[in-house]
Amino acid sequence: KAGVTQTPRYLIKxxxxxxxxxxxxxxxxxSVSWYQQTPGQGLQFLFEYFSETxxxxxxxxxxxxxxxxxxxxxxxxxxxLELGDSALYLCASSLAGWEVGTGNTIYFGExxxxxxx
Amino acid sequence: GESVGLxxxxxxxxxxxxxxxxxxxxxxxxxxxxxxKQESGKGPQFIIDIRSNMDKRQGQRVTVLLNxxxxxxxxxxxxxxxxxxxxxxxxxKIHGSNYQLIWGAGTKLIIKP
Numbered sequence: 001k002a003g004v005t006q007t008p009r010y011l012i013k014x015x016x017x018x019x020x021x022x023x024x025x026x027x028x029x030x031s032v033s034w035y036q037q038t039p040g041q042g043l044q045f046l047f048e049y050f051s052e053t054x055x056x057x058x059x060x061x062x063x064x065x066x067x068x069x070x071x072x073x074x075x076x077x078x079x080x081l082e083l084g085d086s087a088l089y090l091c092a093s094s095l096a097g098w099e100v101g102t103g104n105t106i107y108f109g110e111x112x113x114x115x116x117x
Numbered sequence: 118g119e120s121v122g123l124x125x126x127x128x129x130x131x132x133x134x135x136x137x138x139x140x141x142x143x144x145x146x147x148x149x150x151x152x153x154k155q156e157s158g159k160g161p162q163f164i165i166d167i168r169s170n171m172d173k174r175q176g177q178r179v180t181v182l183l184n185x186x187x188x189x190x191x192x193x194x195x196x197x198x199x200x201x202x203x204x205x206x207x208x209x210k211i212h213g214s215n216y217q218l219i220w221g222a223g224t225k226l227i228i229k230p
Contacts, residue, residue: 004160035220042206042208042220042221042222042223043161043206043208043218043220044220045218045219045220090160090161092160105163105166106151106163106218107163108153108160108161108162109160110158110159110160111160
């Protein structure tokens, strides 16, 4: 059974550009969430999607957006990139959604390393 | 604001010894806690979780202890192996929040041969 797949794994962008990251969840998983991880920091929650609807959003500016498709694949977009956006962006999927704590394990992908220069 | 923190950013342990990674949380309304392990270049991997109505939960070579009185969480790894080298994150979910885990900054576990 394939895990969570994220593409691209590595990318370099210039300030002011925009970027789109893709995530394919585990087959059958309907919830996809996105996190930003910077060196020395924990994971900062960006947003979560379930059945194409954004159900929860973290404290990030509107430059960060996402969407989910009918096949549960998700994309996140960052517009007008800033140097501080350089980070590892992680996608996680789970079976049923937000019922964390009921055995609904969250599985992470390997992440997309974004460097903004 | 609420936060989940770790007492030690780096922990060095002799191979074969037991490791204890600590985590403090500040929100008494948190009802679920989870530990993840992140190896270099990889995404976080689920280790073990515990609900707030429990004090202890055991897995394979790992035990999580929850002390709600002092808002403290710990992860114990028995007979630490080289493959346990990683950064360990604790996270909490606040009761009533919609699928939003609050993550700690992580503790790096180093295994000495």
